[in-house]
Amino acid sequence: MTAADEISRGDRRALARGLTVIENSGDGAAELLDALCSKTGAAHRTGITGPPGAGKSTLVAGLTREFRAAGQTVGIVAVDPTSPFTGGALLGDRHRMSDEARDEGVFIRSLASRGASGGLARAAPDALDLLDAAGFDRLIVETVGVGQTEMEVAGTADTVVVVLSPESGDAVQAMKAGLLEIADILCVNKSDREGAESLVAALESMLHHRAPSAAKDDWSPKVVSTNALENAVALQKAIASHETWLGQDDHLAARRTKGTKARLTSLVGAFALERLLDRAGDLFDREAAEVIAGRCSVRHAATRALTDLLGEKQR
Amino acid sequence: MTERAIRVLVCKAGLDGHDRGAKVVAQALRDAGMEVIYTGLRQTPAQIVKAALEEDVDAVGLSLHSGAHMTLFPEVLAALRGAGLDHVLLTGGGIIPDKDKTALAQQGVGELFGPGTPTTKLVEYIQQEVARRRASGPTPDGVGANEQPK
Numbered sequence: 281m282t283a284a285d286e287i288s289r290g291d292r293r294a295l296a297r298g299l300t301v302i303e304n305s306g307d308g309a310a311e312l313l314d315a316l317c318s319k320t321g322a323a324h325r326t327g328i329t330g331p332p333g334a335g336k337s338t339l340v341a342g343l344t345r346e347f348r349a350a351g352q353t354v355g356i357v358a359v360d361p362t363s364p365f366t367g368g369a370l371l372g373d374r375h376r377m378s379d380e381a382r383d384e385g386v387f388i389r390s391l392a393s394r395g396a397s398g399g400l401a402r403a404a405p406d407a408l409d410l411l412d413a414a415g416f417d418r419l420i421v422e423t424v425g426v427g428q429t430e431m432e433v434a435g436t437a438d439t440v441v442v443v444l445s446p447e448s449g450d451a452v453q454a455m456k457a458g459l460l461e462i463a464d465i466l467c468v469n470k471s472d473r474e475g476a477e478s479l480v481a482a483l484e485s486m487l488h489h490r491a492p493s494a495a496k497d498d499w500s501p502k503v504v505s506t507n508a509l510e511n512a513v514a515l516q517k518a519i520a521s522h523e524t525w526l527g528q529d530d531h532l533a534a535r536r537t538k539g540t541k542a543r544l545t546s547l548v549g550a551f552a553l554e555r556l557l558d559r560a561g562d563l564f565d566r567e568a569a570e571v572i573a574g575r576c577s578v579r580h581a582a583t584r585a586l587t588d589l590l591g592e593k594q595r
Numbered sequence: 596m597t598e599r600a601i602r603v604l605v606c607k608a609g610l611d612g613h614d615r616g617a618k619v620v621a622q623a624l625r626d627a628g629m630e631v632i633y634t635g636l637r638q639t640p641a642q643i644v645k646a647a648l649e650e651d652v653d654a655v656g657l658s659l660h661s662g663a664h665m666t667l668f669p670e671v672l673a674a675l676r677g678a679g680l681d682h683v684l685l686t687g688g689g690i691i692p693d694k695d696k697t698a699l700a701q702q703g704v705g706e707l708f709g710p711g712t713p714t715t716k717l718v719e720y721i722q723q724e725v726a727r728r729r730a731s732g733p734t735p736d737g738v739g740a741n742e743q744p745k
Binding site: 292293296297299300304306362363366367368369370371372374375378381382384387388389390392394 | 599600621622624625626627628629630631632633634635637638639641642645646648649650651678679
């Protein structure tokens with residue numbers, strides 16, 4: 281039996297090894313994903329993102345509890361940052377999901393970001409595909425603690441939840457571009473703390489004043505508040521209503537097409553860069569010398585280097 | 596492809612609530628370039644093995660100060676083997692008398708480190724032991740890759 285067969289029959293060990301193979305882009309990674317691609321797409325994918333310390337992992341645990349109570353199996357991919365200095369990582373999300381982690385209906389895989397800058401690991405979308413093919417009913421992906429520019433989860437999840445807590449900063453932080461725009465659901469966690477209610481009110485008013493979308497049946501983001509240590513029922517309900525919306529017309533297909541195009545763009549970019557750098561030789565040394573010597577600008581040198589690498593004629 | 600990162604599960608089992616040592620070790624391994632999955636306190640052997648399997652780790656580091664090492668190390672080792680994770684190194688530390696270390700080593704537990712051990716020593720040990728185990732397997736069915744260290 282091939283690894284793909286084992287994974288689609290629910291073999292946990294094969295799944296774990298398959299995840300290692302794709303995470304390392306090891307031998308057979310592309311073949312494995314290819315062999316399983318017809319078996320993906322059934323599971324709903326929730327993305328959980330937000331600043332460090334907002335309670336993402338605890339909320340994932342709470343959400344998992346609700347899904348399990350409804351009889352659904354859950355596959356989780358949790359991403360934590362890799363040190364750019366040593367390449368090491370401390371993956372601590374599992375620590376917050378202790379009760380869920382022992383449940384046979386739950387599979388948790390921690391991934392290190394390994395230099396990816398979008399809030400996910402490069403292998404995270406592929407890891408979700410693998411869990412999908414393994415037959416989990418629900419998938420949850422948790423990003424690293426993000427700031428204001430890490431949006432990759434938007435192309436990866438069907439429903440994006442942005443988690444904030446009263447400590448994450450005032451509404452002006454939230455007004456800056458980015459996080460709010462990718463949110464299908466805004467979840468104010470630690471609702472027992474001071475400032476939670478006013479943050480909910482500020483977010484609701486902000487959403488209210490947003491320019492109306494062109495499409496009449498567009499989803500309008502919801503604000504919910506939770507105390508994840510107690511339960512995540514409010515969030516689960518909001519996700520369920522987003523899921524209902526996704527099921528109407530071609531909303532889900534449209535979103536997944538958009539996400540797949542974003543994945544394609546990012547992969548082609550990465551592959552192209554790898555190939556180009558492979559043939560760079562001492563080109564960058566030469567171009568850098570030109571810049572340092574004051575003979576041209578960095579921008580000019582970069583354009584010339586790219587033309588060179590692509591084998592195009594110099595104009 | 597560059598050498599893939601060593602993945603290590605660092606955990607505490609039983610009712611022992613002293614996790615300072617485990618946290619120091621987790622950070623030292625991280626700073627040595629490893630990917631450390633930290634599970635925290637009060638893990639059962641079954642939980643530890645489920646985590647080791649899902650996270651596909653090379654090694655499990657178990658920290659024990661409760662005196663239950665002669666029960667918990669063999670239990671975790673048996674559970675790892677029962678799950679087909681023969682290639683996973685089980686190592687750890689705590690207050691463990693030398694004669695117990697020898698007895699556990701005979702069962703197939705790796706080296707165990709006591710208080711005051713420089714973290715560089717366990718980093719080196721895990722790097723060498725994982726390299727050795729990776730070189731010798733795992734076999735396609737994952738069984739029999741892990742003979743006891745001589």
